[in-house]
Amino acid sequence: MSDEKAVWRSEFPVAWAxxxxxxxxxxxxxxxxxSCASFAATAAVAARQAGAPDRAAWPSLALPEADGLAVxxxxxxxxxxxxxxxxxxRTGADSYAAYAQRCTHLGCPVIYxxxxxxxxxxxxxxxxxxxxxxxxxxPPPRPLPRVELVRREGVLTAIGVRP
Amino acid sequence: MTAPRARAIAxxxxxxxxxxxxxxxxxxxxxxxxxxxxxGRDAVLWPAAAVSGACCGVACWLSTLLSPxxxxxVC
Numbered sequence: 309m310s311d312e313k314a315v316w317r318s319e320f321p322v323a324w325a326x327x328x329x330x331x332x333x334x335x336x337x338x339x340x341x342x343s344c345a346s347f348a349a350t351a352a353v354a355a356r357q358a359g360a361p362d363r364a365a366w367p368s369l370a371l372p373e374a375d376g377l378a379v380x381x382x383x384x385x386x387x388x389x390x391x392x393x394x395x396x397x398r399t400g401a402d403s404y405a406a407y408a409q410r411c412t413h414l415g416c417p418v419i420y421x422x423x424x425x426x427x428x429x430x431x432x433x434x435x436x437x438x439x440x441x442x443x444x445x446x447p448p449p450r451p452l453p454r455v456e457l458v459r460r461e462g463v464l465t466a467i468g469v470r471p
Numbered sequence: 472m473t474a475p476r477a478r479a480i481a482x483x484x485x486x487x488x489x490x491x492x493x494x495x496x497x498x499x500x501x502x503x504x505x506x507x508x509x510x511g512r513d514a515v516l517w518p519a520a521a522v523s524g525a526c527c528g529v530a531c532w533l534s535t536l537l538s539p540x541x542x543x544x545v546c
Binding site for chain 2: 410471
């Protein structure tokens, strides 16, 4: 078939000199690359979570500073390891509650509000019960993970996290 | 645009539309995966990655449909 009579010339009459102006195919390849990048990002997020250590056994962490807390106040401690802030709240003379400080919505740190006796996430106005960590209002989808506390030899001790 | 050229471009436009739809789905999945990662909802992460991978495979297959035809060299 001679070049002058090629079917593709009549159906797609673009000269070689103008070929760089026809960008639909190149744009399509770019979109395919974007699709691959999006998949790689999603897989990376999943892989990072999968690489987190499994918590079959939780460490014990003594909290001797708990007895120095005034009733209705709170303080932050790291549990089960540094970089995982938790909130210890003294709710009564001998009653304490502790929760992971990371909001279950988007991870903002929650704060204790002694007047209303609840935990507030100031980022998106999420509220949690200080009694059991359940969601009172706002967008958080799950209760706050609760840190289990016991008294060992008279010292308040964190022994695990219950999601 | 002439009618033959419009006919020739129509499949390209269709593939572009499909690719845009797939990428929109993938971005939504990426957003859900990041939300799940931040909120500790591990169950959504691998399914989101799997669906995103499937979308990626379809997108790559669609892009190969538009690879330029092998034309005879004339010069």
